[in-house]
Amino acid sequence: MARWQPNAPERLAVAALELFEERGYENTTVIEIAERAGLTKSTFFRHFQDKREVLFGGDTMAGLLAEGIAAAPATAKPFEAVAHALDAVGREAFHPARREMSARRREVIAANPELREREALKGLGLTASMTDALKRRGVPELTSCVAAELGALALKIAYERWSGTTDGDDFGDVARRALRDVQAAGAVH
Amino acid sequence: MARWQPNAPERLAVAALELFEERGYENTTVIEIAERAGLTKSTFFRHFQDKREVLFGGDTMAGLLAEGIAAAPATAKPFEAVAHALDAVGREAFHPARREMSARRREVIAANPELREREALKGLGLTASMTDALKRRGVPELTSCVAAELGALALKIAYERWSGTTDGDDFGDVARRALRDVQAAGAVH
Structure with a gap:
């Protein structure tokens, strides 16, 4: 099991914001957001139901x-x-x-x-x-x-x-x- | 070209409502709605962008x-x-x-x-x-x-x-x- 990550939602939101600015929302994947934040895709989905949700803090x-x-x-x-x-x-x-x-x-x-x-x-x-x-x-x-x-x-x-x-x-x-x-x-x- | 249909949006909405009640929203297709209304699929899309829109009158x-x-x-x-x-x-x-x-x-x-x-x-x-x-x-x-x-x-x-x-x-x-x-x-x- 992945260990608990401090501030994972905040880190994912910051990473998503950077990527959406750099290459656009459509051209960014969940995997890329997780990688930029130094986290895994499964951590992403533990906090957000989909890519659209990442900027809205659950x-x-x-x-x-x-x-x-x-x-x-x-x-x-x-x-x-x-x-x-x-x-x-x-x-x-x-x-x-x-x-x-x-x-x-x-x-x-x-x-x-x-x-x-x-x-x-x-x-x-x-x-x-x-x-x-x-x-x-x-x-x-x-x-x-x-x-x-x-x-x-x-x-x-x-x-x-x-x-x-x-x-x-x-x-x-x-x-x-x-x-x-x-x-x-x-x-x- | 299809001829103009009187009250097509209203007829499509009534047909959709009946079908959604009978078999559920998910189990109803745009083609079925158009058929029930005695109209074609292309008439449907002239008035509504998708199935979700039909009950909302554009x-x-x-x-x-x-x-x-x-x-x-x-x-x-x-x-x-x-x-x-x-x-x-x-x-x-x-x-x-x-x-x-x-x-x-x-x-x-x-x-x-x-x-x-x-x-x-x-x-x-x-x-x-x-x-x-x-x-x-x-x-x-x-x-x-x-x-x-x-x-x-x-x-x-x-x-x-x-x-x-x-x-x-x-x-x-x-x-x-x-x-x-x-x-x-x-x-x-």
């Missing part, structure tokens, strides 16, 4: 958002719970050191229809994960749906803003601003 | 929503323009006579992961179409995104409510109620 993000909502104070209103989830994503996933890679990742995804499709479906999975987490807090179904939809939109906008800038902004701060902007826009009837 | 819905938003009075605020778009969908696509078929269609889609995926992507296309139509009215980008997201959510909720009921509700009425519910839920901060 279900990490959906889990972080659900945990962030669950961990919000009992008194937090739905949108405050969503803000907690966005903070958790900033703390656990979008460190300042990952910003440059995030910008490159966005460009690679934008250039490929298959990756754009997978990203869109992943985004829907994040909305569903937040909706379920809010319902588990006792938030009514429709309010859960709306707060999760607007939270997912804020996350997307925040990711674009954060990965596109070069100053020292913390992802959590950017995300909270985006959530306030989205809520304010929704209040214009 | 880009009709996205076009109806964009036209509905464009046709709203110049004074209409963003959410009023979205309500106009939902009315247009009710007038042009979701007639009372189509309700029973809509309920069957929902069951077939719910039972198949490929169809659920296509439906999810179609939903994102509707949001994008409404966002662009709102921006063309001069609505700011972020407000356009939020109004379109909430409009798409209202459309989805309205479709579920409308296709699940048996009373005489007009789709436009159901959709306007859903849009008000969604807006009210978004206002709970």
